[in-house]
Structures are given as structure tokens and as C-alpha cells.
Amino acid sequence: MTHDDLRGIVETALHEQDRDTLVARLADQIPADLADFIEHADDNRHRIELLMALPLQRRADTFGYLTLHRQQQLAEHLPIEVLAETMTLMPADERADLFKALDEDMRRNLYMRLARKEREDMRRLASYEEGSAGSVMTTDYASIHTGMTVREALRTLRLTAPDKETIYLAFVVDSAHLLLGTVSLRELILAQPDTRVDELMKRDVIFARTDDTQEEVAKRISRYDLLALPILNHDDTLVGIVTYDDAMDVAEAEATEDMHKGATVGKLDGSFAEVSPWSLYRSRVHWLVVLVFANIFTGAGIALFEDMIAAHVALLFFMPLLVASAGNAGSQSATLMVRGMATGDVTGKDWARLLGREIFVAMALGLTMAAAVMVVGIFRAGVDVAMVVALTMIIVVMVGSLIGMGLPFLLSKLRFDPATASTPLITTIADVSGVLIYFSIASLLLDLV
Amino acid sequence: MTHDDLRGIVETALHEQDRDTLVARLADQIPADLADFIEHADDNRHRIELLMALPLQRRADTFGYLTLHRQQQLAEHLPIEVLAETMTLMPADERADLFKALDEDMRRNLYMRLARKEREDMRRLASYEEGSAGSVMTTDYASIHTGMTVREALRTLRLTAPDKETIYLAFVVDSAHLLLGTVSLRELILAQPDTRVDELMKRDVIFARTDDTQEEVAKRISRYDLLALPILNHDDTLVGIVTYDDAMDVAEAEATEDMHKGATVGKLDGSFAEVSPWSLYRSRVHWLVVLVFANIFTGAGIALFEDMIAAHVALLFFMPLLVASAGNAGSQSATLMVRGMATGDVTGKDWARLLGREIFVAMALGLTMAAAVMVVGIFRAGVDVAMVVALTMIIVVMVGSLIGMGLPFLLSKLRFDPATASTPLITTIADVSGVLIYFSIASLLLDLV
Numbered sequence: 001m002t003h004d005d006l007r008g009i010v011e012t013a014l015h016e017q018d019r020d021t022l023v024a025r026l027a028d029q030i031p032a033d034l035a036d037f038i039e040h041a042d043d044n045r046h047r048i049e050l051l052m053a054l055p056l057q058r059r060a061d062t063f064g065y066l067t068l069h070r071q072q073q074l075a076e077h078l079p080i081e082v083l084a085e086t087m088t089l090m091p092a093d094e095r096a097d098l099f100k101a102l103d104e105d106m107r108r109n110l111y112m113r114l115a116r117k118e119r120e121d122m123r124r125l126a127s128y129e130e131g132s133a134g135s136v137m138t139t140d141y142a143s144i145h146t147g148m149t150v151r152e153a154l155r156t157l158r159l160t161a162p163d164k165e166t167i168y169l170a171f172v173v174d175s176a177h178l179l180l181g182t183v184s185l186r187e188l189i190l191a192q193p194d195t196r197v198d199e200l201m202k203r204d205v206i207f208a209r210t211d212d213t214q215e216e217v218a219k220r221i222s223r224y225d226l227l228a229l230p231i232l233n234h235d236d237t238l239v240g241i242v243t244y245d246d247a248m249d250v251a252e253a254e255a256t257e258d259m260h261k262g263a264t265v266g267k268l269d270g271s272f273a274e275v276s277p278w279s280l281y282r283s284r285v286h287w288l289v290v291l292v293f294a295n296i297f298t299g300a301g302i303a304l305f306e307d308m309i310a311a312h313v314a315l316l317f318f319m320p321l322l323v324a325s326a327g328n329a330g331s332q333s334a335t336l337m338v339r340g341m342a343t344g345d346v347t348g349k350d351w352a353r354l355l356g357r358e359i360f361v362a363m364a365l366g367l368t369m370a371a372a373v374m375v376v377g378i379f380r381a382g383v384d385v386a387m388v389v390a391l392t393m394i395i396v397v398m399v400g401s402l403i404g405m406g407l408p409f410l411l412s413k414l415r416f417d418p419a420t421a422s423t424p425l426i427t428t429i430a431d432v433s434g435v436l437i438y439f440s441i442a443s444l445l446l447d448l449v
Numbered sequence: 450m451t452h453d454d455l456r457g458i459v460e461t462a463l464h465e466q467d468r469d470t471l472v473a474r475l476a477d478q479i480p481a482d483l484a485d486f487i488e489h490a491d492d493n494r495h496r497i498e499l500l501m502a503l504p505l506q507r508r509a510d511t512f513g514y515l516t517l518h519r520q521q522q523l524a525e526h527l528p529i530e531v532l533a534e535t536m537t538l539m540p541a542d543e544r545a546d547l548f549k550a551l552d553e554d555m556r557r558n559l560y561m562r563l564a565r566k567e568r569e570d571m572r573r574l575a576s577y578e579e580g581s582a583g584s585v586m587t588t589d590y591a592s593i594h595t596g597m598t599v600r601e602a603l604r605t606l607r608l609t610a611p612d613k614e615t616i617y618l619a620f621v622v623d624s625a626h627l628l629l630g631t632v633s634l635r636e637l638i639l640a641q642p643d644t645r646v647d648e649l650m651k652r653d654v655i656f657a658r659t660d661d662t663q664e665e666v667a668k669r670i671s672r673y674d675l676l677a678l679p680i681l682n683h684d685d686t687l688v689g690i691v692t693y694d695d696a697m698d699v700a701e702a703e704a705t706e707d708m709h710k711g712a713t714v715g716k717l718d719g720s721f722a723e724v725s726p727w728s729l730y731r732s733r734v735h736w737l738v739v740l741v742f743a744n745i746f747t748g749a750g751i752a753l754f755e756d757m758i759a760a761h762v763a764l765l766f767f768m769p770l771l772v773a774s775a776g777n778a779g780s781q782s783a784t785l786m787v788r789g790m791a792t793g794d795v796t797g798k799d800w801a802r803l804l805g806r807e808i809f810v811a812m813a814l815g816l817t818m819a820a821a822v823m824v825v826g827i828f829r830a831g832v833d834v835a836m837v838v839a840l841t842m843i844i845v846v847m848v849g850s851l852i853g854m855g856l857p858f859l860l861s862k863l864r865f866d867p868a869t870a871s872t873p874l875i876t877t878i879a880d881v882s883g884v885l886i887y888f889s890i891a892s893l894l895l896d897l898v
Contacts, residue, residue, distance in 0.1 A: 263784035335712035
């Protein structure tokens, strides 16, 4: 049965309030798919019915796959006992995220209904700043004590497995919960049962601190191919882990944020498909208005040469093409740099070498584009203008490219986010410089002729 | 000892040809860090010395962390026996990638030096098309036979563990190597030793085909939080797996490619920091030249109104600001759409709803920006021109936004990559329409006055 067939059956069952069919049909679906189903249901009443048709653990798993915004909506419609039950079975990190998103009243109400362990856990996790390692970590990690044998360690892992996000990596701690090392389940099942875990464990542990950024955490997990990264407090005690699947989500969200920034879109309150018009407006309006004012400089540049333009209106024909070319070449350089810096491909040390290469590449690009525009120029406006246009092209492409390369680097030196060097910002700077360079060259060369 | 201290010691050792210090100092470093060291060494001679100072398995692991381009360079400098030895110990997928990158002669030479298993494996993996699931999968997966007990399965996993990329997920196959289900090591160690794996295994397996795209593979791994995704042939036999760490690399590479595309940068031959100027030139020149010609239309649009402009040169002051605003709003919409479609946030069904929301948001943005420009307009050019400029602003921001939203969608309907709706392309289209709209409105309204 295809996904669409199932969707049809489920929708009919929902409309006919046929709970038995719902329960039967949803029983063998995977949480990620169930969440998708629920997201695409007609309304929240149907969503609640779908959730209630699931057995408890499945419901908790599915709930965790919904967007935070949707979880928040549905939490308000679920009976509070059901919500408390569901949240108890959610992974600690997802539970804390949802808890943070609920309103004061609801939080108080829920709090009383949770067990002490979940309460404390949640309070701790909810206290970390958004975007920090602490805010994405989970406390459901498997720890074993220093001095244990492999046999004891395996027994501990077996006993605690149901509550842990992963048992494939176990964290060896002492009685003060200081992290001493890690040992993988692979190593444990290959070792002799009487070996001490201290002999097996890897002591050079890669870790992060609770106040490191989630971006840094995701990078480290990806760089070292880790299943999970331990998160330490400043006193070196182990307080949580971030697993690879959460790191994938963080990496995706960070890439999305960087792409949005590159087009001057600010942080959205939720996914693009789901956010409210008002939230979308707020995330977009800021830079648009700033750039309106920035673009006044380009207008002022043109105004500076008003008399000359009035005398040679034909020059205007080439203006858009020249300033756009500067902006396009600049956007390419800026995007390459910003992404290179984000992935760690480009570091500060590379700067001089990359600048040298860029001058060379931009020169070659400028020459190619000058040749293209020369052909048009000769036909349209004669050799003199064509020469001016071609010369301008080479210069503006080089200037645009160097601004595009330099600005992200400068921003990062000044401790701003290099991604602020957005395409529209680069385009605006290229527009101003393009106009000034073009008309300056034209007034110099054409007056000489 | 910090990373930089170590770097100093290693560099001194390299210059003094002090091999013992090298061997001792590098002994407890992690492959990912060692690869970083090697990448940043002065030249290939030093890189080879560093590699040769590592024990064999460590050398193979480290080699795999180098960029493919670097592996290819170093392969030419390593003695062929050492290369064969190293490649034998590399994971199957990395070995096949490197093999594909070597030249004919070297391949033949190497081929003779590898064992039959590695040879066949490599030949098979190297035959899949670049960017397909087959090309990123590895054949080092753990399989167990249907009918085995948990005890037998665990014994099999223990015996084969050293050669497998992961033993945390085992694939249950029949004698024809058809994939019947998966069972996790967690489930195996929790189960009774006499249970049959067939009772434990999950039969609804998420998988991909060898000719699915690597992007699809990464998406599926991320969506279902998998440790590894099985890759099937068209006859449903299991031929490989893709592990989560490779999926992370694919997701990062795909995001980079999409960002580059968004700024009209084509596929690079390697990482941005490392590619040759010529390769960088080729990846950038194509769209730049296309857009030079596309921008002629904007020039032609201006030429259409040459007489009016000559009479009212003051109008030019507002032109850059208006066309830039249209382009900026359009870039925002296009970037939001392209990324939303890439992550699966936006699907075809959302289109009508998103369009409705966009009209609303673009109207609000246009009004805000019109208000901003109105103030400037009145001071600069009087009420009449200010009215024309404000009205134009509202219209061009809406037109730009709708083009930005519509183009990626249209491209995907026509089976092109929506990411082709790059910011420079949107800006160019917005420029042309902006010029035409502005001067049309101006000629209509200002002639009336």
C-alpha cells in the first residue's frame, strides 16, 4: 500500500470517526512518517485524534518528530494528563525544548504531574541559553563507573538501555562524575569479560562545554565521525551528550540560517512553510529598508554625473549591465568565502593566498566579460564607448570580486558573523562603486576624445 | 600541549629529519587531526614523511580523512607497495573513490597488488555513477543469516567486527542475499540468546536503490535518524550501506553546492580553498557571461525611455533604489523557496497557500519601503515624483517577490533544479521589470500632471 492510499484510508476514518480503523492502520507506521501524516492533517482536531490513536510510547516518539511550533499548538489541545504522560516518555532534550516553549500556566500545571527525575532534568536543560551545546544535549546517556569490569559494564548497559539515547558509546566517570574516558559497545563485546573498562577506554576524549555553540558541537561530531559528543561543565563533570542525529538536525538548521542570511532574511520563528505572515515580514523588512537607504548612494552617484548623462544618454544603456556584473562577480566571491569559512575549509591563514588567487581569477573573468560586452558595445555605440565599457567591466569585476572576498573576512576579524556579507549587501556596494567608476572613466576618456 | 605547540615540534622534527620524534609525537593523535596536520604541511615531501611516520592502520585511517584531491597527489609520491597496503586497510567506499581518481597506469599497477576481495569490491563500487547512492555506499557492512539465533548472530558480529564500518546495525539476509530485515546490536544484547533473529528483526526496512541520488540517501538517514541505510540492487539484494557519518558529509557538500548555485557558482573540482584558479574561473564564468547578455535587456528598457529620461534626469536618482529593492525582495523569496524545497519543508501541495501568504507579505513589505522612499522623494524631488516612486516601489517589490517565489517552483515543475533560480538571475529579471515599470508609471503619471 502506498503512502497516498494510506492517507486516503486514514482521512476517511477520521471523517467517519472510525477509531478502530485508525488504530489498526497506524499501528505499523514509523514515527517520522506518522509525524508527517499529522503535520499534513486538516486541522488540530484531526491531529489530536491521530495522536490519541497511537500507543503511548509511539505517541511520545511521534510527538518528538513534529515541529516545535506544532508540538506547542497540540500541547494546548491535549488533556494535561495525556500531555504529562507523553512528555515523560519523550527524550530529555525534546522534552525540555517543548517545556520551554509552553506558557507559564501550563508549565506550572505540567510540572506537578511529572516525576522528580524528569522535573529536575527539565529544569536543568531548560536553563541553557538557546543555541548553546547545553540547549541541544540530552541527559539520557549511558555512563559506567571507573573500575568496573567489562562484564559489569555490559550488565549496566543492558539494564539501563531502554532509557538511553545510545548505548553504543558509554562514558566512564568517577564518583564525582568527572569524565575519564569513553568506551564503545563494539570494544566491550570484543573484550574479555574480566578486563577492566579503564584498560579499554579511550582517554583522549573529544568533548564540548555546555556554553559552546551548537554549531561547534555539530562540526566536531561531523569532523571526528562521532556517534555522540560528551558535554562537560566547567568543572569537567559530564552533564549530557549530543547524538549524531541531533547534530545532523543542527547542521541542517545552521545551513538554512546561513543561506537565509545570505539573502538578508533574518531568523524565522519556525519553518518557512509554517511561519505566520507577520513573522515572515519581520524577518525580511529590516535589511530591505536598510538597503533602500544604502541605494540612495547609487542614485546620488548618478546625480553627480547628471549633466554628462544628459549629454550622452546612450551611456545609460550599459550602466545596468556593468553594475550588475560587478555585483554578480562579488556575490560569487562572497558566497564562496562565507561558505568556506562556515565549513572550516577557509581559515585566517589562507587569506593572503586566496586573495592572490582571486585577483588572478577576477582579472580573467573581467577580461572575458569585457570581450563579451565589447562586441555589443561596438555595434550599439561605436568604438569609443565600447572601449570605455570594456575597461570599466574589467575594473568593476575586479573591485566587486575583491569586496566580495574581503568583506566576509573583515566582518569575522571584527567579530561579526561573516554571513552578514549577504548578496544584496555586496550588490549594493558594487552598484555604488560601479556607477562611480563607470561615469568617471567615461568622463575622463570621452572628454579626451 | 596545545595543537600549535605540537605543530612547532613536528615542524622542527620534519626539518631536522628526526623520524623518532615524529613517530613518538604523532602516536597518540586522532586521524582527523593528523589529516589536518598533513593538509597544512609545507609541501608533499613533508606530507609523505608524516604519513610514513604513522603505523599502518592509522595511516590508512588518516589517509581517508584527506581531501580526495590531496589523496590523489600523495598517491603519486608514495611507493606503490605502501599505497596498496594503505588502500587495503581503507574503508571500501573511500578506497573506491581514490581508485577512480587515479590515472589508468597507476590503477593497473595497483590492481595487481590488491587481494581479490578488494579488487572485486573496488571494481563494483567504482562502476556507480558519481553522486548516486552506489557511489557513496560501502560494502563493509555486517550481515547475518536468517534463521540464526541471537547467540550465533552475536558470534558472527564479534568475528567480523574488525572489518565492518558498523556492527550496531546488522542486516538479515537469505541465501540469495535478499534483505529481509534489520536488527540492532542493542536489541541483540537485550534478547535471550536462543531467540531467532527473525523474531527480533524489523521487517519494514527503510532503504535506497543504488541509483538513487546521494542527496536522497542523506535525507532519508536524517529523516529517520538511522545509523546506516541499506542500499539495494533492483533485484532487492543488499549490495552496500551508507553510514550516518558519510550522510553528514553528503549533506554538507549538498548544502555547499546549493549555496554556490544560489550565487551562480558551478561545481568546483575540489574544496574552494584548494581548487586551481583555472577551475575556479570555469565554475564562475558561465553564468557571469550569460547575465551580461541578459542585462542588455535592462539597458534596452532604459533606452526605450531615453527621451523622457533626458527631459527628467532627476528620475534616474531613484532608479537604482527601486530596481535594487525589487531584486532584494525577490532574492529573499527565491532563497526561502529554494532552501525550503531542498530540505523538504516546502512541497508542491503548499504552493497555493504560500503564494497567498507571499502576496500579503510582499504587499506589507512594499508599503513599508514605499513609506521610506516617500520621505526621501518629497525632499529630493517634490510630491509628484515621490508619489510615482512610492507607487513603483509597492508594485516592483510585489513583482520581484512573486518572481522569486514562482521561478524555483516553475523550474522544479519543468524538472530543472530549483536552485537555478539564483540571486543574480532573480536580480536581473527584477532589474528589467523594475526599469520598465518605473518609467511606464512615470511617463503615465508625470505626463498627466
